[in-house]
Amino acid sequence: MKKPLILIVSSSAEEHSYGRVVSHLEKHGARVLLWLTDIAIGSSRSFSILITEQGTVSIQAGSVLVDVRDIDAAWYWKPNSFRVPGAEENVSRQMTYVNEVTSLNRALWSVLPESIWLSSPLQLWRAERKFQQLLLAREVGFEIPRTMVSSDWSMIEKFMGAETQNLVVKMARGVLADQNHVMAMPTTLLALPQRNALQGVVSPFPGIYQPYLEKRREWRITTVKEEAFPAAIYTNGKSRVDWRQSQTSNDVTFAKEDPPSLVLEYCVEYLRRSELGYGAFDLVEDEDGQFFFLECNPSGQYSWLEELLGLPISGSLAASLLPAQ
Incomplete structure (x- = not known):
């Protein structure tokens, strides 16, 4: 019997995840072809995509x-998660590489x-749109916060309501670069006095604003x-x-806890409608x-949850890539 051939497009920084898959x-007898973006950039191993005059496409990785x-299934897992040499001293070089490689990957892997x-890379790109996510989540049955x-x-104060004392602000990407310093912007609490102090000083755009949800x-x-x-998350303080x-x-x-079964059904239905095979849902239970x-x-x-709680996520991912028995 022919062994199934599985393509994994990723970067070596994600080996802790894809390695388990x-x-x-x-173990199930599959052959795995690894395409690693950062290794291709470093030229320490040969990677090529070949398109002939006849329109046939081949992938070469090493030998x-x-x-x-001949590829039976493929998994696109964070191929743009990499750092180029000297990234700390030259952030613009790092961002240029990431932008170019991201665009190339989107175009390149559409040949499959x-x-x-x-x-698929196309569905992943579509699925990242935060506002479309909210509308789809409401369609499948989830509650969604005012946004x-x-x-x-x-206008923000009027829309959120006078009774809303605390808002949160988040960014669409949440990555801020200043000179050669890059930082992530977490979801940030904005109490009413803070918002009043910001009026006339800084524009609220391009932040995304929602009420702060008191949570169980x-x-x-x-x-x-x-x-x-599912994994429940209990927090204290700023967390x-x-x-x-x-x-x-x-x-x-x-x-390791279980929410109502209907919540899990919503997650599965969300993936089905999004044409995704994988998704990590963040929910608040008020x-x-x-x-x-x-x-x-x-x-x-997901790997930290697999390690901490024993959730068999890698096995499930592998099973989803293997041909049905």
Whole structure:
């Protein structure tokens, strides 16, 4: 019997994730072709895409050359997560490479049929649109928070309501660069006195504004096709605004718990409608037990939950890439 051939497009910085999936695939007799963006940039190993005059396409990685028609399944996993040499001293060089490689990857991997991808590059790009996420989440049954983008502080106050004392602001990408310094902007709490002080000083644009949700707990529900792997998140102090900033501290606790089955059904249905095979859902459960959708990251990290809680996510990813028995 012919061994299935699985293509994984990633970067070596993500080996902690894709490495486990590769192990599962190889245990099941699959051949794995790894395309690693940062290795291609460094030229330490030969990577090529070849398109002939007849329109046939081949991929070469190291000593392996395959016709794309022989690829049974493909997984696109953070191929733009890399650092070029000297990135700390030359941020513009790093950003130029990331922008160019991101554009190239989107164009390059469209040569493979949409149907073989766990989540195709095109669907991943579409799925990252935060406002479309909110509307789709509402369609499938989730509660969603009131959300606004505006250049007018008074419009924000009017839309959110006079009774809303605390808002949060987040950015569409959340990466800020100043000279040679790059930093992530976390979700930030803005109390009413802070907002009043900012009026007339700085524009609220291009921030994304929502009410701060008082929470019983948060949830990260990692979903692979029709399998959902929920984890409850308990927070204290500043981590109650954005737990990612204190993920490894004592202020954040992850627990293997189950939300209502209907919530898991919403996650599966969301993926189905998005034509995605994978998604990491961030939800807030408020003090009344209502579940609010915050976002679905179509390439959200999961390996720490697998290590901490024993969630078999890598095995599920591998199974989803293997041909049906």
